[in-house]
Amino acid sequence: MLDSKRREFIALLGGLLLAAKVRRARGQQQAMPVIGFLGSESPDVWANYVRAFQQGLRETGYVEGHNVAIEYRWAEGRKDRLPALVTELASRQVAVIAAPGSTPAALAARSATTTIPIVFAIAADPVGLGLVASLARPGGNFTGVVTLNLEIVPKRLELLHELFPAATSFALLVNPTTPALAEPVSKEVETAARMLGVKLHVLQASSEPELDTVFATATQLQAAGLVIGPDTFFNSRIEQLAALTVRHALPAVYQWREFTAAGGLLSYGSSVTDVYRQAGVYTGKILKGERPADLPVQQTTKVELFINLKTAKALGLTMPTALLVRADEVIE
Secondary structure, three states, rough: HHHHHHHHHHHHHHHHHHHHHHHHHHHHHHHHHHEEEEEOOOOOOOHHHHHHHHHHHOOOOEEEEOOEEEEEEOOOOHHHHHHHHHHHHHHHOOOOOEOOOOOOHHHHHHHHHOOOOOOEEEEEOOOOOOOOOOOOOOOOOEEEEEHHHHHHHOOOOHHHHHOOOOOOEEEEEEEOOOOHHHHHHHHHHHHHHHEEEEEEEEEEEEOHHHHHHHHHHHHHOOOOOEEOOOOOHHHHOOOHHHHHHHOOOOOEOOOOOEEEEEHOOOEEEEEHHHHHHHHHHHHHHHHOOOOOOOOOEEEOOOEEEEEHHHHHHOOOOOOOHHHHOOOOOOOO
């Protein structure tokens, strides 16, 4: 009889311990912070960028699936989907929304919430866009990373001019569906073209077929080279852009090393993966309790020059020695 009661007691105690363990596990699951990640393209296109973002989170002590969860929303290249996607994330009361690498995504997030912290990574001026009060003191629910594209995109035209000093005509590619980038970039490069005494053809593309048309048009206009303006759509078509460079025998320069590594001629800019890593770091800091209003907007400062000699040879070009010695990396 005693043994029977003892077994019942042990079974009851075991059940109570198990129930307590389940409650603790559920509590831990509920306590795990959730990040809303708003991507302008598709997960396969942004795989490297997501890994860089996750690396930044790890640097602040957060590992996806271990002590933080991430809900991803992908616009699949359709900017019109961004407002609904970010509104959905906001309705789920995520701890922070990361909208890196896309000005339209950042603007959509601004319209969706004024309370949930937002981390951006853009090439446009966040003060001019109304995202923050100033770079040093954002003042609201936004902060993030800004690349130096507007400041250095004229330098990309100068690189092409250095390569073709006798040329009188060059082209610039922008995405008309992102006026917050396309308009200031066009003005900056047009100013640089006037100072160099060359003609600049501003060409537009927002779809893959239009990219082919732009390269064909630039060739018909006898442009010596093409400057590819900063844009999320172009970032996700780097390999196609590099292939078009060779197919149309049109030297082109872009911002990311990935363009040169894929077969483009030149790239001049900061590291795209480091930009996403910094966005991850800021997201982690906010999860730890820091306020976006108090986190100064980070500006990338390191600018790198990459040259693909294999592509230069395919285009029949001899790279100037002065350009080669300035390169951070020469891909052969």
